Each structure stands twice: as C-alpha cells, then as structure tokens.
Amino acid sequence: MTDSREDRRRFKRISFDARTELSQDGKSWPVHLIDLSLKGLLIERPSPWLGDPDKPFLVDIHLNVDIDVQMEVRLTHDDHNHLGFVCEHIGLESVTHLRRLVEWNLGDPEELERELAALIEV
Numbered sequence: 228m229t230d231s232r233e234d235r236r237r238f239k240r241i242s243f244d245a246r247t248e249l250s251q252d253g254k255s256w257p258v259h260l261i262d263l264s265l266k267g268l269l270i271e272r273p274s275p276w277l278g279d280p281d282k283p284f285l286v287d288i289h290l291n292v293d294i295d296v297q298m299e300v301r302l303t304h305d306d307h308n309h310l311g312f313v314c315e316h317i318g319l320e321s322v323t324h325l326r327r328l329v330e331w332n333l334g335d336p337e338e339l340e341r342e343l344a345a346l347i348e349v
Contacts, residue, residue, distance in 0.1 A: 241263055245289055247259070247287065249285070258270040263325075265325065267300060268312050269311050271308060272305065285297065286300050298316065298317045
C-alpha cells in the first residue's frame with residue numbers, strides 16, 4: 228500500500244471516540260483515538276511511548292461490548308504528539324464493522340462507494 232499525502236486525503240477522516248488499545252511485541256498502550264478512516268487512524272501519542280516504528284502494531288478499537296475493529300497497522304508519522312497509522316491488514320468481520328461505521332458517519336452511500344473504490348485501487 229502506498230502512503231502519499233494524496234492517498235491519505237482521498238479517505239474521509241471520521242472523528243470517533245472509542246476505547247482503543249495499541250500493542251506490539253507483548254507491550255500494550257491504551258490510546259486516545261482522534262480519527263479513523265478506511266485507510267488508517269490517528270491517535271494521541273501515549274506516554275511513555277516505547278513502540279518500535281519499524282515493526283507492525285495491532286490496534287483494537289472497541290465499538291461496544293460485542294464489537295471490535297482490529298487491524299494490523301504500520302506507523303507512518305509521529306508529530307505534534309500524534310501518531311498516524313496506515314492499515315496493512317484487516318479481517319473481514321472488522322472491515323464490515325468499519326465500513327458500517329464510515330457509512331453511518333458519512334451519511335452518503337455514493338461517498339462510501341467512492342472511498343471503497345479508492346481503497347481497492349490503492
């Protein structure tokens with residue numbers, strides 16, 4: 228997957244507050260989710276921050292008691308106390324929940340279809 232500024236801007240970011248955990252190599256950080264899209268997410272950098280930027284992370288976004296969105300992500304930027312991640316892998320169940328969340332927040336089925344088409348061509 229590429230990660231140019233053009234690709235990042237092609238996907239609408241959705242401000243969303245949900246209990247979110249980031250983990251890597253047995254370490255785990257509760258994090259504040261700022262926004263997410265079909266392409267990735269932005270969080271506040273936890274303190275202390277001991278993540279290895281060269282290794283993948285797992286993010287778990289708890290939508291409710293029974294529904295989680297889990298993704299394998301890669302760190303793409305670390306600035307101004309924010310960490311940006313691009314999705315490298317997401318399971319079918321998680322992508323279904325994420326799609327519904329994006330669709331509900333966009334409120335425009337055509338916009339969702341454009342975003343899904345852009346995701347497929349990336």
